[in-house]
Amino acid sequence: MINIIADWFRNITFLQILDFIGTFAFAISGIRLASAKRFDWFGAYVVGAATAIGGGTLRDVMLDVPVFWMHDGFYLSCTGLALLWVILLRKHLINMHNTFFLFDAIGLALFTVVGIQKTLDCGLPIWVGIVMGTMTGAAGGVIRDVLINEVPLIFRQEIYAMACVVGGLAFGLCYMIGLPTIVTHLTCGALVFLTRVLAVKYQICLPTLKSEDDIE
Amino acid sequence: MINIIADWFRNITFLQILDFIGTFAFAISGIRLASAKRFDWFGAYVVGAATAIGGGTLRDVMLDVPVFWMHDGFYLSCTGLALLWVILLRKHLINMHNTFFLFDAIGLALFTVVGIQKTLDCGLPIWVGIVMGTMTGAAGGVIRDVLINEVPLIFRQEIYAMACVVGGLAFGLCYMIGLPTIVTHLTCGALVFLTRVLAVKYQICLPTLKSEDDIE
Amino acid sequence: MINIIADWFRNITFLQILDFIGTFAFAISGIRLASAKRFDWFGAYVVGAATAIGGGTLRDVMLDVPVFWMHDGFYLSCTGLALLWVILLRKHLINMHNTFFLFDAIGLALFTVVGIQKTLDCGLPIWVGIVMGTMTGAAGGVIRDVLINEVPLIFRQEIYAMACVVGGLAFGLCYMIGLPTIVTHLTCGALVFLTRVLAVKYQICLPTLKSEDDIE
Numbered sequence: 001m002i003n004i005i006a007d008w009f010r011n012i013t014f015l016q017i018l019d020f021i022g023t024f025a026f027a028i029s030g031i032r033l034a035s036a037k038r039f040d041w042f043g044a045y046v047v048g049a050a051t052a053i054g055g056g057t058l059r060d061v062m063l064d065v066p067v068f069w070m071h072d073g074f075y076l077s078c079t080g081l082a083l084l085w086v087i088l089l090r091k092h093l094i095n096m097h098n099t100f101f102l103f104d105a106i107g108l109a110l111f112t113v114v115g116i117q118k119t120l121d122c123g124l125p126i127w128v129g130i131v132m133g134t135m136t137g138a139a140g141g142v143i144r145d146v147l148i149n150e151v152p153l154i155f156r157q158e159i160y161a162m163a164c165v166v167g168g169l170a171f172g173l174c175y176m177i178g179l180p181t182i183v184t185h186l187t188c189g190a191l192v193f194l195t196r197v198l199a200v201k202y203q204i205c206l207p208t209l210k211s212e213d214d215i216e
Numbered sequence: 217m218i219n220i221i222a223d224w225f226r227n228i229t230f231l232q233i234l235d236f237i238g239t240f241a242f243a244i245s246g247i248r249l250a251s252a253k254r255f256d257w258f259g260a261y262v263v264g265a266a267t268a269i270g271g272g273t274l275r276d277v278m279l280d281v282p283v284f285w286m287h288d289g290f291y292l293s294c295t296g297l298a299l300l301w302v303i304l305l306r307k308h309l310i311n312m313h314n315t316f317f318l319f320d321a322i323g324l325a326l327f328t329v330v331g332i333q334k335t336l337d338c339g340l341p342i343w344v345g346i347v348m349g350t351m352t353g354a355a356g357g358v359i360r361d362v363l364i365n366e367v368p369l370i371f372r373q374e375i376y377a378m379a380c381v382v383g384g385l386a387f388g389l390c391y392m393i394g395l396p397t398i399v400t401h402l403t404c405g406a407l408v409f410l411t412r413v414l415a416v417k418y419q420i421c422l423p424t425l426k427s428e429d430d431i432e
Numbered sequence: 433m434i435n436i437i438a439d440w441f442r443n444i445t446f447l448q449i450l451d452f453i454g455t456f457a458f459a460i461s462g463i464r465l466a467s468a469k470r471f472d473w474f475g476a477y478v479v480g481a482a483t484a485i486g487g488g489t490l491r492d493v494m495l496d497v498p499v500f501w502m503h504d505g506f507y508l509s510c511t512g513l514a515l516l517w518v519i520l521l522r523k524h525l526i527n528m529h530n531t532f533f534l535f536d537a538i539g540l541a542l543f544t545v546v547g548i549q550k551t552l553d554c555g556l557p558i559w560v561g562i563v564m565g566t567m568t569g570a571a572g573g574v575i576r577d578v579l580i581n582e583v584p585l586i587f588r589q590e591i592y593a594m595a596c597v598v599g600g601l602a603f604g605l606c607y608m609i610g611l612p613t614i615v616t617h618l619t620c621g622a623l624v625f626l627t628r629v630l631a632v633k634y635q636i637c638l639p640t641l642k643s644e645d646d647i648e
Contacts, residue, residue, distance in 0.1 A: 034371070035425035042378050043371025044425050057278070062489070062499050067278050070344045090426065128502045142579070147358070149367045151581045155466070155475025162474050209467035209476050210522065250587070251641035258594050259587025260641050273494070283494050286560045306642065363574070365583045 015110075022107020023075055025100055026052040027082035030144045032093065035086065037148050044086070047147050049079045055139035059115055059132050063122050101200065109192040111137040112164040113185050116171050126175055130168030137164040137192070159199035162206060167192030231326075232290075238323020239291055241316055242268040243298035246360045248309065251302065253364050260302070263363050265295045271355035275331055275348050279338050317416065325408040327353040328380040329401045332387050342391055346384030353380040353408070375415035378422060383408030447542075448506075454539020455507055457532055458484040459514035462576045464525065467518065469580050476518070479579050481511045487571035491547055491564050495554050533632065541624035543569040544596040545617050548603050558607055562600030569596040569624070591631035594638060599624030 030051030034044040053069045053076075060067045069075040086093065093100075115136030119129035138154055138161035145152040154160040167188040174184035198204065246267030250260040269285045269292075276283045285291040302309065309316075331352025335345035354370055354377035361368040370376040383404040390400035414420065462483030466476040485501045485508075492499045501507040518525065525532075547568025551561035570586055570593035577584040586592040599620040606616035630636065 031425070037367060037372075038424050039371040040422035040424050042381075042422050043368070046371065046377075061277055061493055062502075064280065064496065064498070066280070070278075070340055073343060076343075076347070086425065124502055127505060127508075131508070146362055146578055146581075147368060147371075149362075149365065149581065151469060152475070152579060155471040155478065155579075156469075161478075165474075206472035206474050208470050208472050209463070209518065247641070253583060253588075254640050255587040256638035256640050258597075258638050259584070262587065262593075277493055280496065282496070286494075286556055289559060292559075292563070302641065362578055363584060363587075365578075365581065 018106060018110045019074075020078060021103050022110045023052045023078045024082050024085075025103030025107050026140055027079040028086065028093075028100060029104060029141070031083055031086045033144060033148050033150075035090075039148075041083065041087070045079060045083050047144055048082055049076060050147055051140045051144040052079055052082075053140070054143035055111060055136045055141075056115070058139050058143075059118065059136045062135075063119060063124075063132070065118070065122065102197075105193050105196040108137045108160070108163060108196055109167065109189040112167050112192050113171070113189045116168060116188065117181075117185070120175075126172045130165060130172060133168045133171070134161055134164035137161065156208075158203055158205055159195065163192045163195035163199065166195045234322055234326045235290075236294060237319050238326045239268045239294045240298050240301075241319030241323050242356055243295040244302060244309075244316055245320060245357070247299055247302045249360060249364055249366075251306075255364075257299065257303070261295060261299050263360055264298055265292060266363055267356045267360040268295055268298075269356070270359035271327060271352045271357075272331070274355050274359075275334065275352045278351075279335060279340075279348070281334070281338065318413075321409050321412040324353045324376070324379060324412055325383065325405040328383050328408050329387070329405045332384060332404065333397075333401070336391075342388045346381060346388060349384045349387070349404075350377055350380035353377070372424075374419055374421055375411065379408045379411035379415065382411045450538055450542045451506075452510060453535050454542045455484045455510045456514050456517075457535030457539050458572055459511040460518060460525075460532060461536060461573070463515055463518045465576060465580050465582075467522075471580075473515065473519070477511060477515050479576055480514055481508060482579055483572045483576040484511055484514075485572070486575035487543060487568045487573075488547070490571050490575075491550065491568045495551060495556075495564070497550070497554065534629075537625050537628040540569045540592070540595060540628055541599065541621040544599050544624050545603070545621045548600060548620065549613075549617070552607075558604045562597060562604060565600045565603070565620075566593050566596035569593065588640075589637070591627065591636055591638060595624045595627035595631065598627045 027048035030048040031044045034047040039047065056068050112133040114133075116126075116129040116133035118136075119132040120126065124132075141154050141160070142152045145154075167190075170191045171184055171188035174187050179187075243264035246264040247260045250263040255263065272284050328349040331349035332342075332345040334352075335348040336342065340348075357370050357376070358368045361370075383406075386407045387400055387404035390403050395403075459480035462480040463476045466479040471479065488500050544565040547565035548558075548561040550568075551564040552558065556564075573586050573592070574584045577586075599622075602623045603616055603620035606619050611619075
């Protein structure tokens with residue numbers, strides 16, 4: 001038994017750690033917003049799961065490939081762990097604000113890279129990859145906000161999904177000049193992460209569309 | 217002509233009667249909530265249909281199998297009948313409250329069993345089946361509430377989707393000890409139905425997540 | 433270079449012009465509603481794109497065929513152009529109200545025809561085609577309203593989606609009596625367009641379902 005667990009730990013890759021961090025942070029964000037709306041545990045779990053796996057599910061359905069979380073119990077377990085975490089440690093969640101922000105940015109970066117690569121593996125062009133990478137990273141948050149009946153935050157907040165686009169364009173550039181996959185992935189991920197962190201640090205927002213009512 | 221209709225009635229199975237009852241009750245629930253929002257007949261029909269077939273559609277798209285209602289006119293006709301029913305008999309709907317509640321619970325039970333079995337038939341593990349069964353039973357109500365722009369009821373109400381999970385776990389147990397399919401299905405369906413009925417009778421709710429704002 | 437562009441223009445068909453008009457008008461409608469909610473440029477682009485390609489994406493995913501916009505950059509470019517248009521010319525948008533209304537009706541007609549034909553090409557019966565045609569034309573607007581967190585307009589407004597159904601029934605009739613495809617398409621498209629224009633001109637609405645609360 002201990003051998004199996006030891007083996008299991010030995011086989012964990014750096015990528016899986018990042019995947020755990022990202023999924024966990026996304027799920028936490030969904031569960032916290034659900035709790036602010038007085039959802040019960042089941043509702044909170046669903047919103048957490050939708051935030052964590054919604055973008056990738058949308059991507060896989062559109063690409064017509066098997067939906068990723070059905071073939072690996074990791075993602076739904078991870079959401080369960082996040083629910084447990086919020087139930088047990090909710091008093092300390094506010095103090096972990098910065099940690100979760102960084103975890104969320106790591107998730108955003110990883111999910112973007114995964115989404116682009118998976119799209120390219122389907123034989124689709126790089127511009128579809130950038131759209132799909134952005135969807136993998138950001139659509140979960142939109143589904144979350146639809147489920148809790150709020151206007152999607154990422155459409156009005158500091159730069160979030162645009163960080164995926166910036167990283168995606170870098171991916172496209174690296175891809176076209178033929179850099180090795182690992183370099184391409186790292187460049188893209190680093191750029192998504194940095195763009196997001198800098199955007200929040202300096203409160204960089206995209207311009208807002210002026211409503212027609214504002215024009216006198 | 218009469219022969220055809222007589223033949224048709226002879227060929228109706230018990231399962232089809234349950235399917236009709238469930239679809240009808242789900243559609244009625246969507247149409248009534250749409251009417252409370254002053255939707256027109258078309259809007260009410262769409263919300264009714266989304267409630268009745270939304271969960272199964274989501275399941276079939278994710279499992280990458282043909283969407284069930286496209287291959288059997290029964291489901292959309294049934295929604296049409298439900299619309300007619302609400303238009304003609306709306307004054308009496310309140311008196312039928314208990315009947316519709318029981319019909320809804322029957323639908324929930326049947327859809328859960330169908331969803332799990334269909335997932336297993338795709339060669340996926342039982343835990344995916346439980347997720348998919350719950351989605352088949354409960355996602356239609358979530359789509360309904362998103363369309364009428366309300367916070368999904370099932371995330372805050374008495375136990376609803378958790379009844380599917382309870383039945384699903386029983387399905388998994390029967391499945392693993394190798395009971396005959398019919399016993400497995402009946403056990404699962406009965407448990408979903410009973411859990412739902414008892415939850416409403418005794419107003420059993422899941423615990424609510426305390427919001428962080430509540431903690432002083 | 434000039435040769436390529438000249439060639440490109442020569443190859444534009446009448447259908448592509450209609451497609452551009454419809455996509456553009458749908459995207460504009462999404463972007464304008466997003467701007468009324470103070471979305472940023474990215475949010476407005478996403479809502480515009482969801483309005484323009486959401487219905488067709490839903491259709492393709494349900495029919496299990498490749499999603500149309502992934503194989504032709506036209507649709508997302510067209511949405512980008514619509515965003516630029518709103519940013520630059522928003523002061524004049526109100527004066528273009530009638531033009532956009534007609535463009536929107538053209539889009540509705542074209543998308544309905546395309547949706548029905550694509551469904552028939554998948555070997556599905558005509559009634560599924562009518563459902564899918566209506567979805568292609570009208571679901572984008574529903575997704576738009578869900579994203580901006582409003583009750584979907586088309587469920588309460590003048591006849592919109594019903595115009596697709598009217599055109600769809602005409603398509604079915606022409607199809608069953610075996611008229612040439614081009615006649616079937618034109619009849620369907622013309623009926624959708626006319627129904628929509630007349631419905632708005634004479635403010636024709638479907639009956640509203642009376643809420644049960646209204647009945648004393």
